[in-house]
Structures are given as C-alpha cells and as structure tokens.
Amino acid sequence: xxxxxxxxxxxxxxxxxxxxxxxxxxxxxxxxxxxxxxxxxxxxxxxxxxxxxxxxxxxxxxxxxxxxxxxxxxxxxxxxxxxxxxxxxxxxxxxxxxxxxxxxxxxxxxxxxxxxxxxxxxxxxxxxxxxxxxxxxxxxxxxxxxxxxxxxxxxxxxxxxxxxxxxxxxxxxxxxxxxxxxxxxxxxxxxxxxxxxxxxxxxxxxxxxxxxxxxxxxxxxxxxxxxxxxxxxxxxxxxxxxxxxxxxxxxxxxxxxxxxxxxxxxxxxxxxxxxxxxxxxxxxxxxxxxxxxxxxxxxxxxxxxxxxxxxxxxxxxxxxxxxxxxxxxxxxxxxxxxxxxxxxxxxxxxxxxxxxxxxxxxxxxxxxxxxxxxxxxxxxx
Numbered sequence: 098x099x100x101x102x103x104x105x106x107x108x109x110x111x112x113x114x115x116x117x118x119x120x121x122x123x124x125x126x127x128x129x130x131x132x133x134x135x136x137x138x139x140x141x142x143x144x145x146x147x148x149x150x151x152x153x154x155x156x157x158x159x160x161x162x163x164x165x166x167x168x169x170x171x172x173x174x175x176x177x178x179x180x181x182x183x184x185x186x187x188x189x190x191x192x193x194x195x196x197x198x199x200x201x202x203x204x205x206x207x208x209x210x211x212x213x214x215x216x217x218x219x220x221x222x223x224x225x226x227x228x229x230x231x232x233x234x235x236x237x238x239x240x241x242x243x244x245x246x247x248x249x250x251x252x253x254x255x256x257x258x259x260x261x262x263x264x265x266x267x268x269x270x271x272x273x274x275x276x277x278x279x280x281x282x283x284x285x286x287x288x289x290x291x292x293x294x295x296x297x298x299x300x301x302x303x304x305x306x307x308x309x310x311x312x313x314x315x316x317x318x319x320x321x322x323x324x325x326x327x328x329x330x331x332x333x334x335x336x337x338x339x340x341x342x343x344x345x346x347x348x349x350x351x352x353x354x355x356x357x358x359x360x361x362x363x364x365x366x367x368x369x370x371x372x373x374x375x376x377x378x379x380x381x382x383x384x385x386x387x388x389x390x391x392x393x394x395x396x397x398x399x400x401x402x403x404x405x406x407x408x409x410x411x412x413x414x415x416x417x418x419x420x421x422x423x424x425x426x427x428x429x430x431x432x433x434x435x436x437x438x439x440x441x442x443x444x445x446x447x448x449x450x451x452x453x454x455x456x457x458x459x460x461x462x463x464x465x466x467x468x469x470x471x472x473x474x475x476x477x478x
Contacts, residue, residue, distance in 0.1 A: 104211065108207075110171070110174065111203060116314060120238055129185065138190075147425065149430070150198040150202065158209060163213075164276045174196055174267075178259050179260035181195075206421075211408070212411075223404060225347065227350060231397055234342060239333050240336075242328055290416070303428035313374065317377065319443075321335070341392060343393075359402060363467040370460055371395075403424065439455055
C-alpha cells in the first residue's frame with residue numbers, strides 16, 4: 098500500500114515543474130527579460146535533459162537499487178522548484194536543468210519498480226500511475242495563470258508553490274529506501290538492449306510520441322493567444338489536453354495488457370492527434386475545447402502505451418529498466434528538437450501552418466514505428 102501511494106505521488110509530480118511554465122511564457126519573458134529565442138530554448142531544455150539523464154538511471158539503479166535514487170531525485174526536485182525562480186535568468190535555466198534531471202530518474206526508474214514489485218498487477222498500477230500523471234498535467238497547465246493572478250502577479254511564488262506536492266512525494270517515499278537492492282544481473286541488460294530490433298522500435302515510437310506531445314504542449318497556449326484568446330482562456334484550453342488524457346490514461350495500459358498485440362490501438366491514437374491539432378489551427382475558436390480534448394485522447398493514450406511497452410517487451414525488471422532508459426533517453430533527445438525546431442519554424446514564418454504540418458509528419462512516423470513496436474515480441478533480457 099505504501100508503495101502504491103508513493104508511486105502515485107511521484108506521478109502527480111512528474112510534470113508541474115515543466116508544464117506550469119508554457120501558459121506563463123509571456124510573463125516569464127517579461128519578468129526575466131528573455132528574447133523569443135531564449136523562451137524557445139527554455140521550452141526545449143527540459144526534454145533534452147530528460148534524454149541525457151535517462152541514460153544514467155539504469156546503471157545507477159544496478160548499483161544502488163531504484164528506490165534510493167528516486168528518493169534523492171524527489172528531494173532535488175523539491176529544492177529546485179522552490180529556488181529556481183528566486184534569482185535571475187541563469188538560476189531559471191540551471192534550476193530547470195536540475196528539475197528535469199530529477200524527473201528523468203523518476204520517469205525511468207519508477208517503471209522498473211512497478212515491474213519488479215507489482216508483478217501481475219503491473220498493468221493496473223501503471224494505469225493508476227498514468228491517471229495521476231494526467232491529472233498533474235491538467236492541474237499544472239490550467240491552474241498556472243489563475244494562480245499567478247491570485248498571488249498578485251508574483252511569478253516566483255506562483256511557480257515555486259509546486260514544490261509543495263514534490264515535498265509530499267519525497268516524504269511519502271522515505272519508507273521505500275529500505276527496499277533499495279542491487280540488480281543481480283545487470284550490465285548484460287544495459288548493453289544488450291541496444292542490439293535488439295524491437296528495442297529500437299519501441300524507442301522510436303516513444304520518441305515520436307514525445308516529439309508531438311512536447312512540441313504541442315509548449316506552443317498550444319501561444320497559438321490560441323495568437324488566435325485572439327485571452328491568457329487565462331489559452332491556459333485553460335491547454336489544460337484540457339489533460340482532460341482527454343484522464344479519460345484514457347487509466348484504461349490504456351490494461352487494454353494493452355489484455356490485447357497482447359497492441360497494433361489495433363495505433364490508428365485511433367494518431368487520428369485523434371491529427372484531427373485535434375488541425376482543428377485547433379483551422380476550426381472556429383468557439384470549438385477549440387473539442388479539438389483540444391481530442392488531442393488529449395490521442396496523446397493521453399500514446400504515452401501510457403509507450404511506457405507499457407517497456408514492461409511488456411522485456412522479461413525482467415533489469416530489462417525493463419534498460420529499455421526504459423534507452424527509450425526515454427533516445428526518445429527524449431529526439432523529442433527535445435520538437436519545441437526547438439517548431440518554435441523556430443513559427444519564428445521564421447510568423448504563422449502556425451508550418452509547425453502544425455511538421456507535427457502531422459511526426460504523427461505519420463509515430464504510426465509506422467508504433468505498428469512495429471506493438472507486435473507481440475519480447476527482448477530476452
């Protein structure tokens with residue numbers, strides 16, 4: 098029971114440090130005197146950090162177990178969220194690096210903990226985990242602007258308050274420190290995973306869905322503001338992505354587990370995302386909520402499916418940690434180019450058509466590699 102509580106509290110803290118900023122990007126730029134290019138870099142920085150740090154999580158887990166690195170990461174997340182907004186731009190960027198690094202450890206190692214300690218209940222625990230994750234995305238994006246105004250336009254306080262749920266997660270995780278054990282077999286899984294075709298297919302799928310998700314969430318509020326929607330309204334609409342995600346996040350891992358062959362899930366996921374992003378750009382703004390929720394349904398199913406595949410395509414917890422580190426490491430490095438390149442596309446063209454059609458190309462890649470990754474095949478590690 099304490100394990101499940103700890104896992105769910107981790108899930109509730111996986112994104113507020115990142116997703117609470119985009120609805121406030123204009124205010125962040127004004128507060129710190131940032132240029133448009135600097136804001137674009139700030140949007141891309143967390144995803145690159147996820148990618149780089151994810152490679153280090155499995156080796157560290159093999160030496161110290163998963164539980165202790167997760168606990169230290171939660172403490173670091175709490176401190177960085179409390180402190181990064183209190184100084185100048187350097188502290189903002191450096192704090193974002195450390196917060197994203199802490200989240201990367203939690204991203205990778207929590208999946209391994211679920212596989213090792215939940216056993217046959219892995220699908221159900223992962224479903225609850227993703228439900229809490231979806232709620233945290235929803236809460237952090239929809240509450241960011243109202244919280245900012247409620248606190249008297251105090252940007253450091255409005256963003257630093259997200260340290261409180263992180264502190265709760267760190268405290269709840271303390272009982273898990275005694276379970277930290279070294280993996281008995283290890284390095285073979287860490288190195289051998291990169292030689293497996295199915296591992297690369299899972300990794301490419303994880304990367305493609307991450308490119309779409311992070312590019313979309315980073316700039317969707319700005320797109321709506323350019324279409325004449327207020328800052329509060331744009332933040333609320335961006336938060337509705339989380340509403341769609343909540344609808345499907347709990348059931349996706351259990352459906353995937355029941356199907357065995359997850360290929361029938363791919364076309365609906367991609368169609369929802371494609372129709373949603375086109376509707377956000379071209380449909381009347383009065384219908385924007387419908388299209389945002391549609392994006393949420395697609396993206397909200399794509400991400401738990403990617404995480405489930407790291408469990409389903411491996412035989413052991415060590416293999417799951419290795420594949421999780423590989424898919425999130427390589428995947429997030431690819432995804433880091435999403436906010437960066439699509440932001441530059443928007444800056445260069447002054448319009449949103451080029452970034453949106455680039456996202457459609459990413460969705461096509463996601464469909465192809467996803468169909469390959471969803472075949473019922475396992476890495477023998």
